[in-house]
Amino acid sequence: MFRNMTRPSMLGPWMLLLGTLILSSGCKKPGDLPAGPDAATGAKTTATTGATAVEKKFKVAISTRPGQWNLDERVRGYKETFEKEYPEIEVVAEIDDETKYEVGTREASAVLEKFQDLAGFAGINAASGPGVAKAVENAGRSGKVVVVAMDADSPVLDAIEAGTIQASVAQRQYYMTYLGVKYLYGLKHKLLRAPDDQSADSRLPAIAAEVDTGTVEVTKENVVVFRTPSQGAKEDIKKTHPEWVRLLSDRKVVGDTSNEEYVVIGISTGVEYWNATREGLKDVCAELGVKPRFTGPEDQNPEKQAEELDNVIARKPAGILIAPGNPETLKPYIDRAIEEGINVICIDTDSPKSRRLAYVGTSNYQAGVMGAHIMAKALGAKRAGERADDASGADSSGSL
Amino acid sequence: MGSESSGPPRLLQMEGIHKSFGGVRALRGVDLELFAGEVLALVGENGAGKSTLMEILCGNLRADSGRIIYDGRPVHFGGAREAAFAGLSIVHQELSLVPYLTVAENIFCAREPVYPVIGFVNRRRLFKDAQEILRRFDLDVHPAATVGRLPVALQQMIEIAKALSLDCRVLVLDEPTSALTDREARYLFGIIHRLRDRGVGVVYISHKLPEVFEIADRIAVLRDGALVGVRNREDATPADVVRMMVGREMGAGYPDRAGEPGPVVLRVEGLTREPRFRDVTFEARAGEILGIAGLVGSGRTDVARAIFGADRPDAGTVLVDGRPVRARSPEDAIGYGIAYVPEDRKELGLFLRLSVRQNVAAANLRALSRLGFMDGKREADVARRYVDRLGIRTPSVESTTSNLSGGNQQKVMLAKWLATSPRVLIVDEPTRGVDVGAKAEVHEILRGLARDGVAVIMISSELPEVIGASDRVLVMHEGCIRGCLDAAEATEERIMLLATGQESVAHN
Amino acid sequence: MADDHSAPPRDSTTTGESSAVAEAGGGITGAALLNMARLREFATLLIVIAVVIVFHVKTLPQTQSDPFPSVFLSPNNIQAMLRGITTEAILVVGMTIVIVGGAFDISVGSILALSGLACVFALKCGLPTPIGVLIGLLTGSLCGLINGLFVARVGISPLIATMGMMMVARGLVICYIHAAGPVRSDDLPASFAAIGKAGFYGVRPAGEGGFLNMQGFWVMVVTLATVLVGDVLLRNLRWLRQVYYMGGNEKAAALSGINVARVRTVTFVITGLTAGLAGVLNSARYGTASYEAGQGIELQVIAECVIGGASLVGGQGTVLGAFLGVVLVNCIKTGLTQTGVPPDWRFVIVGAALVFFVTLDVLVAKRRRGA
Known part of the structure; x- marks a missing residue:
């Protein structure tokens, strides 16, 4: 049988072996690699280490889906915060979980086995957290590895309750839609004016060009609130943002608006994330007496979303809220809608170069920053140049 | 015909061609020559090496040793296409036409006349040229007809016409009449005679001895990869040739x-x-x-x-x-x-990618299993028994069926049905x-x-x-x-x- | 069949000598048989071993005091990898059977998601765990049956039929999640979660101290059992042998007394069933049914079958080979992660490896055909 190994036909396996060797030797020694797709980030990391020479006490890994715009932003937020503010934390690995639990578990397991002293794992998309938590649980290292997740899908909440995820960074989709639709209604009926609209009546109140709806830290303590589709925002909004509730509440009746349609275009709409959006849309439209409509591709497909937007434009709705899957891809389509005289506001993800009238949502970068702070707090990492006990300041949920 | 005389020029000469596949020696030092203006019949049983020899000639296979001299120069073609452009065409037993395309497109397959610069096919010239070729062979078919709809015989003619449309000097015909009726075959012979008179050297491979004796000037007999002999038609009788082919009296x-x-x-x-x-x-x-x-x-x-x-x-x-x-x-x-052995071995009868053992077992799964599980040993035993009984020539019952010769494939198919009793x-x-x-x-x-x-x-x-x-x-x-x-x-x-x-x- | 004997009765004169021949060659035959069937698997296994050795060396710990085991070959990592391949390993069993039959099924990922959801839905409605699991499996089989009927009876190409199923099944999952909201693990009985979590006889050694912590023991057992049973059955079961004939030459199979339509349908039912099983286990592990479950896994699984020696033309392939394909791909993935290759590059490498393997296979086949 082994004679076969020297035959030309068996060259293939050896070539593969050789290829694997070359590739893996290109990565120097194991453990050497902070592993980032972004060479610049890597360079920065070394620069920082060189300058401060603080001992890297905490090894942290990141689970994401590289190449997805909003996720890359969050990763950037994490990495830059660690770099600037927490010199003790070192990002040692980055994995691709393909936004699937089972893939996340598999990949995270590999990293956990490699770094037996791994202190934290950050999940960047909604599926990352539960996937990673499963891997930690499987490895019997629950409690030893801090897992910070993203969003408030049920599996994330389940894991928080079970204690396998320490905390999650939740966005306020309900707020985004609630305020977004109110803005659109106001603009449509000339009760409000766009930020830089010279033609409009200057006495009208202008809408904010950018509204940060903020992020909330989900922990064991407040997890119950997030069990409802509105993620507690419905109850919360009166307390946190009474001005939003008051907005347009004293509006004059401008005739029958029940046929007006306000459209939200999401992306990857199959995921639970959008349930709160739908809830917010339903509530605000009921409040204003207009028709809600939710649409968007089921998968992470910006091109399909652009087509969808085109179709929506053809329906001549009263206003559009869109969460662009890729700001660049969607830009010309958003601009076209504006040219057609349809107001467009971005939610969830901004498309700053487009002519959208406003952005209401969380900065993905800021979500990453917040995650980094939560992680650092849980790990007990010291801030750069500060004392250990001053590493909080994570809760930014109140900011507007 | 006098083709033995030194008069006509020697077109092609193959010297000491050896070829082995694995341990099997398919050709053992074959010498063969072909003169201009003659029809050389190449006969031999399946597996005697005829096809291998022709594959080597047109470059589809590489000989282990030996050389080919074409037109006075040693050559080595890289494949059938290269050989065809050098004037050496081979028409296979299996048609190589594209059934969905027209006659003209098939004849000029991959070398259609194109408009200069833009490279679009010049359809008018394509059809005109095709018409010209068809007229040369008295083929009554429109160049725009779809090939798949034509009778097989006509397709065969078109295949030959395609080969000849490249000014060919050596034409190899592999079992050209297997799908033709008598009348169609006769018509083909007419064409072959005309080609011969024009100085083309024709190698005619066939099993059908009456045909061979009708058309060939010389008859070369291969057996077990070696050239047994070459006879002038006048000097040979069918019985002689059969004896040469099988190596015994029939x-x-x-x-x-x-x-x-x-x-x-x-x-x-x-x-x-x-x-x-x-x-x-x-x-x-x-x-x-x-x-x-x-x-x-x-x-x-x-x-x-x-x-x-x-x-x-x-x-x-x-x-x-x-x-x-x-x-x-x-x-x-x-x-x-009831058992039925279909006519079309490759399409309907055999599992060419599967082994002889599996082929024999195909219609006997129930008998060759116990409690719903296949009995591998019994399967192999039965296959081996039929290999012995029917004299199937195969290295082992695990050999892939596609590697066997036509006769042996036929016997494998028979074995499958005999095993059903x-x-x-x-x-x-x-x-x-x-x-x-x-x-x-x-x-x-x-x-x-x-x-x-x-x-x-x-x-x-x-x-x-x-x-x-x-x-x-x-x-x-x-x-x-x-x-x-x-x-x-x-x-x-x-x-x-x-x-x-x-x-x-x-x-x- | 009237008579149940393999040799015709008239063969009696030659039986003696041919069985003597068989007797004499029996040992050699057995070995030859094994070699022919296993040669391709052996080649895959060698590559797996080679890859394992490479990553073992690459992930050896730095410190001299503890030179063994490496990260890659640590018992915990091996377990983690085993857990990681369960979904693909189960899917590959059904996929191999369909591919051997000369078709393929790109709906397995969606069927996985739908079956997982069906199971979870049933449990949420208060049905006991075994019934819920059964419903999950039945959903998978039913989707497979529909695929099979469209391909075998209606005559739609497998690509189109299963692509339709892929979209329909995934769409149903979305519809449900939109309509009924997400599934919480609290809604599910503890016995269901136990399927995914339970260690060996419920024993859960604490921490990483134990040599083997055996998390998800039953999932691993079910996976390996599925692969093993699938392999043995496809190799030996009379009924499944028909799949090889169908894939080898469908018309000839029909003329050899094989009910091609039925066999084809059943192959799809089997893929559906395996997808259902994978879906149920997935739901048990994560306590939920998600929209993304199994998305894009179908091509991955088909690729792994091909790496393991199955031919998309049909008639060739074994479950064990395909399983080795899964192991190989996942070893490479895990190894690349552990040697610190950035995730972006892994696609490039795994994709290149796939094409490389198939090229290799084609070259070897050509060489053999020439012989």
Whole structure:
């Protein structure tokens, strides 16, 4: 049988072996690699280490889906915060979980086995957290590895309750839609004016060009609130943002608006994330007496979303809220809608170069920053140049 | 023809060609020469090395040693296309036309005339050029006709026309008449003669000796990869050539008939499947071989398929041993002891990518399993037993079937059905594409089965075979049985009269 | 079939000598048989071993005091990898069977998601765990049956039929999640979660101290059992042998008494069933049914079958080979992660490896055909 190994036909396996060797030797020694797709980030990391020479006490890994715009932003937020503010934390690995639990578990397991002293794992998309938590649980290292997740899908909440995820960074989709639709209604009926609209009546109140709806830290303590589709925002909004509730509440009746349609275009709409959006849309439209409509591709497909937007434009709705899957891809389509005289506001993800009238949502970068702070707090990492006990300041949920 | 004289120039010379595949020596030092303006027949049993030699000639295979001198220069072609552009064309047994394209597109396949610069196909010139070529061969077909819709014979002609459209000086024809009728074959010979007169050297590969003796100037015989000899046609007799091919004396060709046939095994009554055949009634007895003759399309295969349950008849009954057969599928028919060996080996009969063992087991899964699990050892045993019994030449029962020669593939297919222990065996064109030696072996096998009490039904288009091998001959014409002749009274002439519908006799 | 003997009775004169031949060659035959069937698997196994050795060396710990085991070959990592391949390993069993039959099924990922959801839905409605699991499996089989009927009876190409199923099944999952909201693990009985979590006889050694912590023991057992049973059955079961014939030459199979339509349908039912099983286990592990479950896994699984020696033309392939394909791909993935290759590059490498393997296979086949 082994004679076969020297035959030309068996060259293939050896070539593969050789290829694997070359590739893996290109990565120097194991453990050497902070592993980032972004060479610049890597360079920065070394620069920082060189300058401060603080001992890297905490090894942290990141689970994401590289190449997805909003996720890359969050990763950037994490990495830059660690770099600037927490010199003790070192990002040692980055994995691709393909936004699937089972893939996340598999990949995270590999990293956990490699770094037996791994202190934290950050999940960047909604599926990352539960996937990673499963891997930690499987490895019997629950409690030893801090897992910070993203969003408030049920599996994330389940894991928080079970204690396998320490905390999650939740966005306020309900707020985004609630305020977004109110803005659109106001603009449509000339009760409000766009930020830089010279033609409009200057006495009208202008809408904010950018509204940060903020992020909330989900922990064991407040997890119950997030069990409802509105993620507690419905109850919360009166307390946190009474001005939003008051907005347009004293509006004059401008005739029958029940046929007006306000459209939200999401992306990857199959995921639970959008349930709160739908809830917010339903509530605000009921409040204003207009028709809600939710649409968007089921998968992470910006091109399909652009087509969808085109179709929506053809329906001549009263206003559009869109969460662009890729700001660049969607830009010309958003601009076209504006040219057609349809107001467009971005939610969830901004498309700053487009002519959208406003952005209401969380900065993905800021979500990453917040995650980094939560992680650092849980790990007990010291801030750069500060004392250990001053590493909080994570809760930014109140900011507007 | 005087082609032996030094007069005509030597076109092609192959010297000491050796070729081995693994441990098998396919060619052992073959020397062959071809002169301009002659037809050289290359004969030999399947597996003798004819095809390998031609593959090496056109560069599809590389010889282990030896050289090819073409036009006075040693050459080595990189493949059939390169060879064709050098004037050496080969027309394979299997057609290489694209059925969905037109005649013209096929003839100029991959070298269509194009408009300069933009590179679009110049369709007008394409059709004009094709028309010209077709006229040269007196082919009455429109260049814009779709090839797949034409009769096979015409397709064959187009294939040859395609080869000749490149000014070819050496033309290799591999079994060109296997799909042609007599008349079409004769027409092809006319073309070959004309080519010869124009100075083209033709290598003609065939199994059919009458044909070879009709057309060839010289006959080269290959056996087991070696050249046995080259004879001028005038100096040779068919018996000589057969002896050279098989390396032994051949008998009259067909095994002795059995004695009295036994009881009726299969009875078919009023079987009808419009529009293919109607009211077919006949019976087959244990111990006899019943031949079914008829022209292609006369419904012979359709009757066989209906009996076997592969097609549903409109009316009529089939009885085996007096029991009515309700065969709605081949599976049922096998249960009644009916076996059917189809005509088209590659398409319908064999699992070419599977091993000999698996092929033999295919129709016998139930018998070769225990409690629902396959019994690998028994499977191999049975396969090996049939390999021995039928003389299948294969390195092992695990060899892939596609590696076997046509005759051996045919025997593998027979083995599959023999292993079902059939009461009725229907064989459809059992010796098509099979060489002389294997043909006799197949006839011997069929006769042996009949002797053992099987009712054998043999469908064949080869009249000598039908007459020589059968006890009785049914003749079909346009879906009806025109007559049934005893071996004694069957002659080619009588069969043809019945098969063409000019006469009919009562039968049964 | 009238008579249940393999050799015709008239063979009696030659039986003696041929069985003697068989007797004499029996041992050699057995070995030859094994070699022919296993040669391709052996080649895959060698590559797996080679890859394992490479990553073992690459992930050896730096410190001299503890030179063994490496990260890659640590018992915990091996377990983690085993857990990681369960979904693909189960899917590959059904996929191999369909591929051997000369078709393929790109709906497995969606069927996985739908079956997982059906199971979870049933449990949420208060049905006991075994019934819920059964419903999950039945959903998978039913989807497979529909695929099979469209391909075998209606005659739609497998690509189109299963693509339709892929979209329909995924769409149903979305519809449900939109309509009824997400599934919480609290809604599910503890016995269901136990399927995914339970260690060996419920024993859960604490921490990483134990040599084997055996998390998800039953999932691993079910996976390996599925692969093993699938392999043995496809190799030996008479009924499944028909699949090889169908894939080898469908027309010839029909004329050899094989009910091609039925066999084809059943192959799809089997893929559906395996997809259902994978879906149920997935739901048990994560306590939920998600929209993304199994998305894009179908091509991955088909690729792994091909790497393991199955031919998309049909007639060739074994479950064990395909399983080795899964192991190989996942070893490479895990190894690349552990040697610190960035995730972006892994696609490039795994994709290149796939094409490489198939090229290799084609070259070897050509060489063999020439022989």
